[in-house]
Amino acid sequence: MKKILALLFVCLIALIVHQAHSSDEANPPKKMQWSFSGVTGKFDRQSIQRGFKVYKEVCSACHSVKRIAFRNLSEIGFNEDEIKSLASEYTVKDGPNDEGEMFDRPATPSDYIPGPYANEKAARASNNGAYPPDLSLITKARPDGENYVYSLLTGYTTPPSGFNLGENMYYNPYFIAGGDQLAMPPPLTTEGQVEYDDGTKSTIDAMAKDVTNFLQWTAEPEMEESKSLGIKVLIFLSIFTVLFYIAMKRIWKKVK
Numbered sequence: 001m002k003k004i005l006a007l008l009f010v011c012l013i014a015l016i017v018h019q020a021h022s023s024d025e026a027n028p029p030k031k032m033q034w035s036f037s038g039v040t041g042k043f044d045r046q047s048i049q050r051g052f053k054v055y056k057e058v059c060s061a062c063h064s065v066k067r068i069a070f071r072n073l074s075e076i077g078f079n080e081d082e083i084k085s086l087a088s089e090y091t092v093k094d095g096p097n098d099e100g101e102m103f104d105r106p107a108t109p110s111d112y113i114p115g116p117y118a119n120e121k122a123a124r125a126s127n128n129g130a131y132p133p134d135l136s137l138i139t140k141a142r143p144d145g146e147n148y149v150y151s152l153l154t155g156y157t158t159p160p161s162g163f164n165l166g167e168n169m170y171y172n173p174y175f176i177a178g179g180d181q182l183a184m185p186p187p188l189t190t191e192g193q194v195e196y197d198d199g200t201k202s203t204i205d206a207m208a209k210d211v212t213n214f215l216q217w218t219a220e221p222e223m224e225e226s227k228s229l230g231i232k233v234l235i236f237l238s239i240f241t242v243l244f245y246i247a248m249k250r251i252w253k254k255v256k
Contacts (some may be wrong), residue, residue, distance in 0.1 A: 030147060036213075054194050157171060
């Protein structure tokens with residue numbers, strides 16, 4: 001009887017510990033349908049273009065996409081003149097010049113899109129010690145990345161009763177790294193926050209989906225080519241397997 005009671009006590013303690021641990025974990029991301037999912041998935045380039053505008057007008061105030069050059073935007077439908085115009089809105093540091101000094105100049109299509117801060121210390125100083133990560137690979141750096149990014153952007157809410165929210169922190173049950181609270185304020189707050197050039201209604205949900213599409217593209221711009229090549233390889237291997245099987249049957253038929 002004592003052994004049974006001891007075993008029940010251990011199980012109860014384990015259950016309490018598990019529940020306490022689970023309460024600190026982030027909610028699993030919302031499961032969304034994405035055009036790029038699946039073996040034959042493709043990028044929605046109109047959505048990616050809108051997502052770039054959301055990034056440019058909202059997210060770029062704190063986050064960089066340092067792996068993307070302006071010329072790469074041609075892959076999502078921007079033409080040469082549009083890319084030159086976009087690049088001209090930025091300045092980049094270049095040099096040294098003949099006097100050995102660095103200087104600022106307008107960006108060109110071959111330049112990578114500049115980030116908002118000169119270095120990590122400057123970024124932390126501007127964000128109460130928090131370091132806004134580069135977003136180029138964010139959907140690959142987080143589990144279920146595309147759903148995580150979308151869920152985080154749309155997941156800000158009022159903390160539950162009794163939740164100890166830190167100073168200058170915001171409650172988001174999908175944040176996986178900080179106990180449901182993070183220093184980044186809600187980036188998408190009102191409908192129409194970004195005015196889309198194609199007339200699409202920019203609800204918070206739409207902006208979150210579009211910028212997620214953009215960040216999925218920045219993380220894996222070669223995705224469509226990789227999937228296309230993979231399908232071709234599978235077709236080739238299937239045909240080769242059939243031919244090999246037929247040849248094998250004919251060879252062994254003669255042996256018999």
